[in-house]
Amino acid sequence: MGHYLLRRLLIALPALLGISVVLFTVLALAPGDPFSEMALNPNVPPEVQANLRKQFGLDDPIWQRYFRWLLAMLQGDWGFSFISRIDVDKLILSRVPVTLAIIGASQVLALVIALPVGIYSAARPYSWFDRIASTLAFIGFSLPTFFTGLLLILLFSIKLDWLPFVYRADLAATGWDWWVQQIRQSAMPVAVLGFFQAAGWTRYVRSATLDVIRLDYVTTARSKGLHERAVILKHVVRNAMIPVVTLVALTLPQVFGGAVVTEQIFRVPGIGSLLIDAIQRNDLPVVMAVTFVLSCLVIAFNLIADVLYGWLDPRISYR
Amino acid sequence: MQEDVLRALVEEVRTGRTERRDFVARLAGLGLSAPFASLLLASAGVAQAQPAPYKPTRRGGGGPLKLLFWQGPTLLNPHFGIGAKDQEGSALFYEPLARYDPDGNLVPVLAAEIPSRANGGIAADGRSTTWKLKKGVRWHDGKPFTADDVVFNFTYATDIATAATTFAQYEGIAAATRIDAETVRFEFQKPTPLWHRSVGVALVPKHLFETFGGTRSRDAPTNLRPIGTGPYRFVDFKPGDLLRGEINRDYHATNRPHFDTVELKGGGDATSAARAVLQTGEYDFGWNLQVEDEVLTRMEASRRGRVVACPSGDVEMIQVNHADPWTEVDGERSSPKSRHPVLSDGAVREALTLLLDRKSIQGFVYGRAGVATPNFLNNPARLNSPNVKNEFSVERANAVLDAAGWKRGSDGVREKDGRKLKLLFQTSINSVRQKVQNIYKQSCAKAGIELELKGVTAAVFFSSDLANPDTYGKFLADLQMYAVAGRPPDPGVFMQWFLSSQATGKANKWQSVNRGRWRNDDYDRLYRASEVELDPVKRTALLIEMNDLICREHAVIPVVYRPSMYGLGRQLVAPLSGWDTALSSIAEWYAEA
Numbered sequence: 001m002g003h004y005l006l007r008r009l010l011i012a013l014p015a016l017l018g019i020s021v022v023l024f025t026v027l028a029l030a031p032g033d034p035f036s037e038m039a040l041n042p043n044v045p046p047e048v049q050a051n052l053r054k055q056f057g058l059d060d061p062i063w064q065r066y067f068r069w070l071l072a073m074l075q076g077d078w079g080f081s082f083i084s085r086i087d088v089d090k091l092i093l094s095r096v097p098v099t100l101a102i103i104g105a106s107q108v109l110a111l112v113i114a115l116p117v118g119i120y121s122a123a124r125p126y127s128w129f130d131r132i133a134s135t136l137a138f139i140g141f142s143l144p145t146f147f148t149g150l151l152l153i154l155l156f157s158i159k160l161d162w163l164p165f166v167y168r169a170d171l172a173a174t175g176w177d178w179w180v181q182q183i184r185q186s187a188m189p190v191a192v193l194g195f196f197q198a199a200g201w202t203r204y205v206r207s208a209t210l211d212v213i214r215l216d217y218v219t220t221a222r223s224k225g226l227h228e229r230a231v232i233l234k235h236v237v238r239n240a241m242i243p244v245v246t247l248v249a250l251t252l253p254q255v256f257g258g259a260v261v262t263e264q265i266f267r268v269p270g271i272g273s274l275l276i277d278a279i280q281r282n283d284l285p286v287v288m289a290v291t292f293v294l295s296c297l298v299i300a301f302n303l304i305a306d307v308l309y310g311w312l313d314p315r316i317s318y319r
Numbered sequence: 320m321q322e323d324v325l326r327a328l329v330e331e332v333r334t335g336r337t338e339r340r341d342f343v344a345r346l347a348g349l350g351l352s353a354p355f356a357s358l359l360l361a362s363a364g365v366a367q368a369q370p371a372p373y374k375p376t377r378r379g380g381g382g383p384l385k386l387l388f389w390q391g392p393t394l395l396n397p398h399f400g401i402g403a404k405d406q407e408g409s410a411l412f413y414e415p416l417a418r419y420d421p422d423g424n425l426v427p428v429l430a431a432e433i434p435s436r437a438n439g440g441i442a443a444d445g446r447s448t449t450w451k452l453k454k455g456v457r458w459h460d461g462k463p464f465t466a467d468d469v470v471f472n473f474t475y476a477t478d479i480a481t482a483a484t485t486f487a488q489y490e491g492i493a494a495a496t497r498i499d500a501e502t503v504r505f506e507f508q509k510p511t512p513l514w515h516r517s518v519g520v521a522l523v524p525k526h527l528f529e530t531f532g533g534t535r536s537r538d539a540p541t542n543l544r545p546i547g548t549g550p551y552r553f554v555d556f557k558p559g560d561l562l563r564g565e566i567n568r569d570y571h572a573t574n575r576p577h578f579d580t581v582e583l584k585g586g587g588d589a590t591s592a593a594r595a596v597l598q599t600g601e602y603d604f605g606w607n608l609q610v611e612d613e614v615l616t617r618m619e620a621s622r623r624g625r626v627v628a629c630p631s632g633d634v635e636m637i638q639v640n641h642a643d644p645w646t647e648v649d650g651e652r653s654s655p656k657s658r659h660p661v662l663s664d665g666a667v668r669e670a671l672t673l674l675l676d677r678k679s680i681q682g683f684v685y686g687r688a689g690v691a692t693p694n695f696l697n698n699p700a701r702l703n704s705p706n707v708k709n710e711f712s713v714e715r716a717n718a719v720l721d722a723a724g725w726k727r728g729s730d731g732v733r734e735k736d737g738r739k740l741k742l743l744f745q746t747s748i749n750s751v752r753q754k755v756q757n758i759y760k761q762s763c764a765k766a767g768i769e770l771e772l773k774g775v776t777a778a779v780f781f782s783s784d785l786a787n788p789d790t791y792g793k794f795l796a797d798l799q800m801y802a803v804a805g806r807p808p809d810p811g812v813f814m815q816w817f818l819s820s821q822a823t824g825k826a827n828k829w830q831s832v833n834r835g836r837w838r839n840d841d842y843d844r845l846y847r848a849s850e851v852e853l854d855p856v857k858r859t860a861l862l863i864e865m866n867d868l869i870c871r872e873h874a875v876i877p878v879v880y881r882p883s884m885y886g887l888g889r890q891l892v893a894p895l896s897g898w899d900t901a902l903s904s905i906a907e908w909y910a911e912a
Contacts, residue, residue, distance in 0.1 A: 031779045031787050035401070045487045046830030052482045055534070083401060084393040084558040085537050094557050153591075157599050164601050165591070166387065166584060170561050267587040269560035277559050277586070281393075282778055 008306070012299050019295045024069060027284050028062045034082040034282040056082055069288065079285030083278070088289045092271065098169050099270035102189055102263075103255045109194030110201055111248070117198075118205025119240075122213055123232055133202065140199025149192045149265040156188060163188055167268040189266040193259055197251070204247060209240040242312050249305035253297035325856045356423070374892075375577045375909045379566050384578035384891075384908065387602035389592045391559045391585010396542045397521035398476050398483040403900065404585070406521070407606065410902035411564050411581060412459070413521035413547035416450060416469070419898035421629060425515060429453055429464065429522065429548060431501075434514070445510035445853040452501045456571045458524045459546045459553070466497040471525035473505075473517075480533035488517045510851050512858050513811045519899065523547070550576035550906040560585055570906070577909035590614065596886035597624040603910075604893070605886030606901055611751070612686020615884070624889055628687045628882040631897030632810075634695065635802045637675070637744075637759075637876040639668055642822075642836040644743075644795045652795050655822035655836045660738055662797060666723030667740070667768075668873035671798075673716040674762045675876055684754045689879030695813075695869050716766040725767070733767035742797035745773040745789075747780040752800060755878065770798075785828060792829040794836075802881060811849065814865055817874055819843050837874040 034056075035049050053059050057068065072079065078088040121130040157165040164185050171181050212218065213236050221231045260272040267273075271290060278286035309316045332342045342356060375381070392408025393401070400406045416430040425433045431451040434440020440449050456464040473495035476483040493508045505517070527546055531539035545553050548571065551564030562583040566576060584602070589609045596605035597618035608615060608626065615626050639662055640653060648654035661667055677691035693710050725733040725740060733740040744759070746752045753774060760770040773796065775789045780801075788795050803813060815821050820843070821833035842865060849861040869875055883897045890910040895901055 031776075031782065031789075035782075045490070046828070047479060048482055048484065048486045049830075050828075051479055055482060080537070081393075081558075085396075085399055086394075086543060086558065091558060095560075157601075158594070161599065165599070166587070166595050166601055168561065168582075168584060169557065170555060170563060170582075172383065172580065172582070264587060265591070267584065267591075269557060269586065273586055274559065280778065282782075 005303075005307070008303050012303070015299060016296060020070065020073075020292055021066065023288060023291055023295070024066045025062065027287055028065065030282075034058075034284065056080075069285075073292075078289045081278075081283055081286050083281050083283040083286075088285050091274065091286060092289060092293070095269060095271045095274050098167075098268060099272070100255065102167075102186060102268055102270060103193065103259060105186065106190045106193035106259075107197060107248075107251070107255060109190060110197035113194070113198040114201035114205050118202045119209050119232065119237060121202070121206045122209035122240075123228075125210065130206075134206075137199045137202045140195055141203075143196075144261075145192050145196050145259070146261045146265060148196070149188070149262055152188045152192060153265070165266060167266050169269050189262055189268055193262055201244075201247070205240070205244055208243050209236060212236050212240040238312070242309065245308050245312060246305045249301050249308065250298075252301050253294055325859055329856065373574070373907055373909065374911070375574055378568070378570070378574055378576070379579050381577035381910050382579055384581045384604070384910075385602045386581065386583045386604045386606065386902075387592045387595055388583060388585045388606040389587050389589045390607075391583070392562060393558045394542065395545045395553075395556060395562075396539070397523065398472075398481065398485050399536075399542070400484055403607070406900045407902045408562055408583060409521055409545060409547075410549070410900050411551045411562070411583070411905060412545040412549045412553055413523060414549050415519045415521050415903070416452075417515075417518040418903040419519075419896050420904070421894055421896045421898075423896075423898050425518065427453070429456060430518075441514060445507070445512060445514075447504050447506045448514045449498070449502060449504045452503065453571060454501060456548050457569055458526075458548055459567060459569075460524075460527075461569075462524065462526055464522075464524075464548050465500045466503045467500075468522055468525045469503045470495045470497050471529065472520060472522045475523070475528060475532050475536075476520065478533050481536045483536075485520045488520050490516070492517065510853055512849075512851075512853055512855065513809050516809065516812070519903075521547070551581050554580075572906055575906045581905075593618055593626075593886050596888060597621060597626070600624060600888060603888040603891050604901075608884045608886050609688070609751075610884075611684075612688050615886075616686075622889070624886055626687070627885045627887055627893075627895055629885065629895050629897030631881070631883050633802050633881040633883070634692065635689065635755075635800065635878040635881055636695065637671075637798050637800045637878060638794070638835045639671070639837075639873065639875060640794055640797050640799075640835060641838070641874070642824075644797060649825070651825040653793065653824070653836065655824040655826075655838075659797070661740060661742070664723060665873065666719050667725070668876075670716040670719045670766060670768070671763070672873045672876050673710065673712050673719065674759070674766055674768070675878065676711045676758060676762050677878060678711060680755055680758055681879055684751055684758070685879055685881070687882070688884050689881050692877050692880045693870060694866055695875055695877050711762075713762060713765045720766060720768075727767050731764075731767055732769045739769070740767060741769045741771065743773060744770045744798040744800070745775060745780075745791075745796040746800040747777040747791075748774040749777065755800065790829070792823060792834060794823075794834050799834075800878065810862055810866075814846055814849070814862065817842055817865075817869055818846055835875060837869075837872075839868070839872065839874070842868050 035052055057065060069079065078092070080086070081088050081091055084091060117133050121133045124130055153165045156163045165188065167185050167189065171178055173181050218231060218235055221235045222228075259270070260276050262268070263270045263273040264276065275287065275290045278290070328342060388404060388407065390402070390404040392405045394405055395409050395412070397406060397409040397413050400409065414428045417425045417427050417433060420426045427433055429452060431453045432438060432440070434448045434450060436443070440451070442448070450469070452464070452466060452469070458464060473489055473492065475481055476485045477489050479486070491507055491509070491511055492505050494506045496504045496506065498504055507514070523541070524546055527541040528539055543556060550567055550570050550572075552567050554563040554565050556562050562585075564581045566579050570576065589607070592605045593608045593610050593615055595601040596603070597615070598621045600623040619625060641659055641662060642653045642655055643657035643659050644653040645660075646652070646657060648657045677693070681689055681691040720733055723735075725735045728734050728739070744756060746756060756772045760772060763770050779787060779789050780791050782790050787793075791799055791801055803816075816832050817835075817837055817839070818833055819838040821831045822836045822838065823829050823831040823834050824836070845861055845865045845868070849858055849865065852858040852861060883895070883901070885895055885901060887893060890912075891908065892911055893908045894904050896904060
């Protein structure tokens with residue numbers, strides 16, 4: 001096991017290096033300029049723009065800039081935002097709590113819906129419950145989040161006037177009032193993301209459970225006279241969950257990456273909106289840092305999923 | 320309309336025979352901005368218009384003020400502001416010497432009074448201005464605001480290593496000197512009629528930035544935790560997302576500010592920002608609502624808020640390339656040395672001007688957000704001809720082209736000497752601009768001019784990246800459309816856009832401002848004269864002559880002038896000015912009960 005982990009980690013290193021080279025080159029070659037907004041400002045003379053470019057090293061060759069970035073990154077320096085003129089790690093850290101809260105809550109909501117609905121549907125395939133659940137699931141993952149988001153705003157904010165549609169990270173309230181306001185403003189973004197994710201996962205859980213439920217050992221368990229509830233929960237679900245764990249583990253990096261579109265609609269100040277703003281303003285150090293952290297997380301969670309397999313299913317061994 | 324006429328007009332206002340407002344409107348008709356007209360009157364000793372009344376009778380008590388910006392500020396040092404959003408953010412905490420009110424008058428903020436010839440603030444030789452500062456102003460940390468701070472801001476911003484974006488506002492100032500604790504003198508390098516260009520710079524405290532000048536400027540802790548003189552004190556800042564402030568109980572203007580806290584939320588898009596102010600009332604103020612007017616009108620129907628259009632100097636224009644973008648001269652296309660094979664013909668430029676249907680563009684595309692204008696300098700309409708409809712005529716365009724010898728070919732496209740009237744028209748990608756492109760293409764086709772349309776992503780189009788051929792600076796096309804952001808109210812700065820010596824090209828790394836590469840000796844002469852003309856009336860006459868010259872020669876084709884669009888909640892009263900940042904007047908804002 002230890003040996004296996006070490007080997008996987010060693011393989012991950014060149015992979016990360018390769019990813020960073022590709023990311024950096026693509027970003028550096030992409031057209032655009034972080035100071036384009038200044039170009040139309042008659043108060044910013046060209047010398048100041050040129051001086052800024054020099055200060056931020058934008059005129060150096062790409063390979064020099066890459067090695068400078070790599071060295072700094074190895075020392076824990078994530079870079080300096082061109083646009084905000086502060087350190088990138090501060091910028092990212094200020095966005096982490098909101099991202100974790102909103103995306104985390106939506107993933108929990110998705111799991112809470114997908115697991116029972118998927119399992120129950122599989123236990124009674126082609127029943128009315130299954131049919132309705134399947135139909136809703138199909139509708140759920142065919143509707144893009146920007147569409148459902150706008151629909152919810154139209155209904156709950158504009159027509160009914162119940163919920164606010166601008167998310168504020170810094171609520172000016174305390175105690176119960178804070179919780180009420182927090183729940184009111186999170187309700188729509190969490191629902192949009194949660195239901196979308198739940199729709200896909202429900203189908204997945206259902207098919208994974210169906211695969212297992214027909215196996216002989218389940219029939220054996222039933223013929224022993226075990227209660228149906230025990231059969232499903234103890235015998236079926238544990239085995240059916242193996243592929244589901246992979247799926248969930250691989251979507252977890254998204255929790256950190258945020259949801260670009262939904263964050264934009266509800267103005268949730270998460271990492272997704274930071275990334276999209278940084279891309280639009282060509283703030284390369286921020287784009288580079290966010291994308292690189294995401295690639296690290298994808299690699300890490302892949303590894304975690306593999307390790308979890310062994311815990312769930314002792315038949316799988318590591319070599 | 321020349322010098323003596325202007326003089327008579329000013330005299331009429333001074334003696335009360337003409338309304339101040341009418342004078343401003345008439346000058347606007349000549350292509351001069353409202354602030355400019357006001358300054359002209361001030362120099363003749365005409366009293367300033369009365370400011371809008373401020374009703375609250377005590378400081379605070381207004382509760383929270385919630386501002387929604389679809390682009391949130393990303394930094395809070397006014398000297399580093401990259402775009403308007405950053406200037407707005409720092410305006411909550413920092414203040415300038417003076418600001419512009421909605422009519423374009425200068426209103427003192429940190430100054431005790433606006434310098435003029437009469438009060439001795441403007442030297443007779445035009446070589447210096449002397450500012451008296453307001454007494455009893457304190458920074459948020461309790462330290463007094465003095466002349467040293469004003470002098471420091473000048474040295475800080477003009478150090479090229481600081482990379483301050485306010486650099487050019489101090490252009491032409493040789494020195495700033497402290498006379499006493501409450502008096503500062505700015506000395507110009509030469510007699511300067513444009514003395515008020517630096518008044519809008521928000522001032523930062525010397526004692527906190529002194530050790531962080533030049534290359535160390537990025538390390539100043541105060542960059543992110545502003546300490547200014549403004550009506551609100553800093554509470555919290557998340558770049559690009561949220562900015563919070565609380566009332567400054569020690570503010571230097573009586574009974575101000577009205578609100579107890581202020582919150583500036585950023586992010587999202589302009590349409591939903593408009594919705595949160597106009598339709599749901601979640602926010603009190605929506606900034607720069609660049610949304611189609613039709614949509615705004617529909618939202619206003621909920622009666623929770625209203626849209627305010629503030630006249631400003633922003634002009635959307637079609638720039639004509641006077642250099643040849645299709646042949647390489649000395650290793651560059653659009654070389655300032657070359658001449659455009661087709662567009663150098665004045666008849667073609669005249670036809671292009673006649674073919675721009677500004678009325679439809681205003682009616683169907685911009686609505687309240689764009690007012691048709693035939694002048695380059697912002698203005699509602701030309702003197703004596705407020706109706707711009709006359710300017711659009713396909714028949715006349717055809718006649719002009721026929722007379723100049725451009726014959727229609729078999730495909731309907733005109734040609735002359737083997738040159739076809741096919742032009743490449745580029746702009747940034749933005750649904751409004753693409754609509755205008757299409758309207759123009761259709762009317763040009765009726766006159767036998769074929770336009771090929773090109774859209775470039777804004778981030779690329781406005782980039783200063785030298786390697787990219789699609790930038791507006793290089794202008795490797797025949798026509799291009801964008802807006803002149805016209806904050807500085809004096810047109811003097813913009814008039815450089817047509818100066819021969821400013822023709823952009825490889826030699827100056829495409830960084831000069833004459834992007835159309837138009838050259839005209841008469842114009843250059845007028846400009847030189849206007850630069851040193853100290854008599855405001857004579858200078859105005861020169862500027863009007865310059866504007867007329869550009870328009871007569873069709874050096875550029877103005878489309879619309881764009882007022883700044885803001886959304887206000889039902890109860891909010893805000894004297895917004897299109898000549899300054901929206902939040903420059905934040906101390907004067909209040910909510911009606």
